[in-house]
């Protein structure tokens with residue numbers, strides 16, 4: 019374990035009514051400066067603005083439209099470090115068959131704070147005090163998948179794809195989040211044909227460059243992890259769907275480290291984080 023502690027990180031849940039325009043601007047800026055770049059097929063699929071290698075940008079208005087849909091139960095969790103926004107998550111909850119589904123619509127960490135378990139901590143903070151029956155996220159990034167599985171379930175070590183196979187379409191069909199509702203399931207789990215080795219993902223028409231996420235996937239596989247979601251076609255994102263329940267021992271250990279120490283209030287926690295074990299040079303730069 020390399021020990022590169024950050025200054026204390028504050029994790030904070032923000033009620034929907036308290037999400038200010040300034041918070042949206044900060045989040046949109048972080049996204050635009052660090053989320054990723056357009057891939058080789060973006061321009062021809064979605065237009066000249068999406069030139070290969072150009073940053074994927076997000077305006078506060080678009081962020082509001084995408085992640086704060088009207089008449090929906092929306093949530094925002096932030097991590098700040100020395101007053102600076104280090105990362106954030108937006109989520110929306112809705113009811114499916116009598117159960118609350120919590121869906122991550124956006125998760126982004128500033129590159130200089132990556133690999134300190136901020137994403138995992140944000141997701142653990144998001145679920146605090148809630149009794150969610152299930153969780154979902156669409157993401158091309160394996161680290162987002164790992165963070166979600168750790169915070170919501172039993173980690174990548176014990177993935178159960180049954181909920182996705184049996185309920186993904188119905189859960190997504192009743193989502194108030196446009197891109198989730200419109201996503202097209204792909205992979206052998208859903209018996210779609212014609213693509214070898216694609217298991218559990220969805221076409222979302224999001225043509226972000228996959229170079230860095232696929233490098234991270236190689237690093238994850240090199241840890242001996244048997245990646246259950248299969249390959250990722252362009253324009254698609256991995257689909258993670260997890261049944262609500264307890265996190266496992268490792269998730270609980272991270273939760274205690276990040277969220278229990280020096281707790282200031284029900285809404286805010288302060289934690290001192292160290293770099294996650296691994297090669298300090300393999301952070302991708304966003």
Ligand SMILES: CC(C)(COP(=O)(O)OP(=O)(O)OC[C@H]1O[C@@H](n2cnc3c(N)ncnc32)[C@H](O)[C@@H]1OP(=O)(O)O)[C@@H](O)C(=O)NCCC(=O)NCCS
Pocket residue numbers: 052053054123124125126127128131132133134135136137138139156157158159160161162164165168234237238294296300301302304
């Ligand atoms: C994906 C992202 C949110 C991860 O944030 P993060 O704070 O670095 O993630 P964490 O430190 O909580 O790490 C989560 C897991 O991924 C692993 N991981 C993170 N980055 C990694 C890397 N570069 N290589 C290998 N593994 C990595 C961690 O080891 C951890 O796994 P573990 O709990 O089994 O040890 C961040 O990289 C990001 O903002 N990327 C760009 C935006 C994006 O793709 N967002 C997701 C779409 S919704």
